[in-house]
Amino acid sequence: MPSVSSAEISCDAELDASGLNCPLPLLKAKLELNRLASGQVLKVTATDAGSQRDFRAFAQLAGHQLLREEVEDGLYRYWLRKK
Template identity: 75%
Template sequence: MTDALAHDTELDAAGLNCPLPLLKAKMALNKMSSGQVLKVIATDAGSQRDFRTFARLAGHELLHEEDNAGTYRYWLRKA
């Protein structure tokens, strides 16, 4: 596991269903400065597609993602 990957803010969206993890991540990113990293923890399988698409469309960088037995972690660098 890469839990040690540096991040500025952590969002625990475990147990939330689509589209809540992504909405909460968007709200968290809005409060952050450009270049800061948000780590998101989610359990919704649809979040993989959502976060990849969101990062591409919004211009944020998806630094890393991992799936550990149905717990998904994403590291997004704010554009």
């Protein structure tokens, strides 16, 4: 599977969950995904290191596609495609 850079992923909505602790970034992301249509992409920015585990597990359990995740300078970014 070819690697996709964040510049190549267009998002339909963005959520800034910086400063929020687990499980709030995931809960806010779930609410935002509920507003999107199937196939749309949500970009989430978080500062909680626990969000990596949460978003990976959530995408797998809920059937959404985790297109990419990045960690840079204490920021965690996720691109989720709604199923």
